Amino acid sequence: MPLFPSDPKTNLLPYDGIVNDYGFILSPLEADNFFEAILSETAWKSDEAVIFGKHIITKRKVAWYGDGEYIYHYSGTRKHSLPWTNSLLALKDLVEKKMDLTFNSCLLNLYHSGEEGMAWHADDEKSLGKNTTIASVSLGAERKFSFRHKKTRETVSLVLAHGSLLVMKGDTQSNWQHCLPKSAKIKHPRINLTFRRFLEDT
Numbered sequence: 784m785p786l787f788p789s790d791p792k793t794n795l796l797p798y799d800g801i802v803n804d805y806g807f808i809l810s811p812l813e814a815d816n817f818f819e820a821i822l823s824e825t826a827w828k829s830d831e832a833v834i835f836g837k838h839i840i841t842k843r844k845v846a847w848y849g850d851g852e853y854i855y856h857y858s859g860t861r862k863h864s865l866p867w868t869n870s871l872l873a874l875k876d877l878v879e880k881k882m883d884l885t886f887n888s889c890l891l892n893l894y895h896s897g898e899e900g901m902a903w904h905a906d907d908e909k910s911l912g913k914n915t916t917i918a919s920v921s922l923g924a925e926r927k928f929s930f931r932h933k934k935t936r937e938t939v940s941l942v943l944a945h946g947s948l949l950v951m952k953g954d955t956q957s958n959w960q961h962c963l964p965k966s967a968k969i970k971h972p973r974i975n976l977t978f979r980r981f982l983e984d985t
């Protein structure tokens with residue numbers, strides 16, 4: 784448990800974006816149950832991308848769920864969304880009630896250990912629109928998460944704990960990148976769920 788309870792009204796970014804830490808939204812037992820259910824029920828696949836003309840297949844697994852059959856174009860590939868599972872719907876409902884906002888899709892990541900991470904990027908695809916809100920739920924191993932301003936290069940880091948919720952909104956994706964650094968010390972898996980508002984017809 785952190786020394787100080789997180790306050791979702793506090794902005795963790797100093798300027799040009801808004802990141803709110805909602806802290807724990809699940810009890811340890813609820814978080815364990817969601818972790819186990821989502822780990823086994825999700826249609827995990829390696830992520831594929833074309834980066835500088837090279838076809839990359841990741842060790843990290845991903846999955847995409849949504850209200851409709853959305854087609855997500857990114858990094859030179861296309862992904863079709865799957866229909867929600869019961870666990871995902873239950874977690875989505877919980878997040879929506881906390882935030883008073885609805886989401887229509889969720890991108891999931893499975894990091895088998897600290898040897899897998901995610902490089903610096905911004906979720907600034909056209910299909911999310913400008914000033915999108917992304918709600919990120921963490922389950923499993925605690926991992927460091929960092930933001931870096933695109934121009935000033937200032938960084939802000941925090942730890943994402945089992946059963947916690949972090950929200951990125953405002954112009955965060957236009958001005959900041961984020962990453963999940965690798966860490967050889969971490970031997971346990973982590974699941975991350977980012978609930979998103981996907982714009983159809985983009």
Ligand SMILES: O=C(O)CCC(=O)C(=O)O
Nearest residue numbers: 890892901906963975977
């Ligand atoms: O695993 C995380 O906490 C971040 C995932 C992420 O940034 C993404 O899916 O776009």
Ligand SMILES: [Fe+2]
Nearest residue numbers: 904905906961
């Ligand atoms: Fe991201």
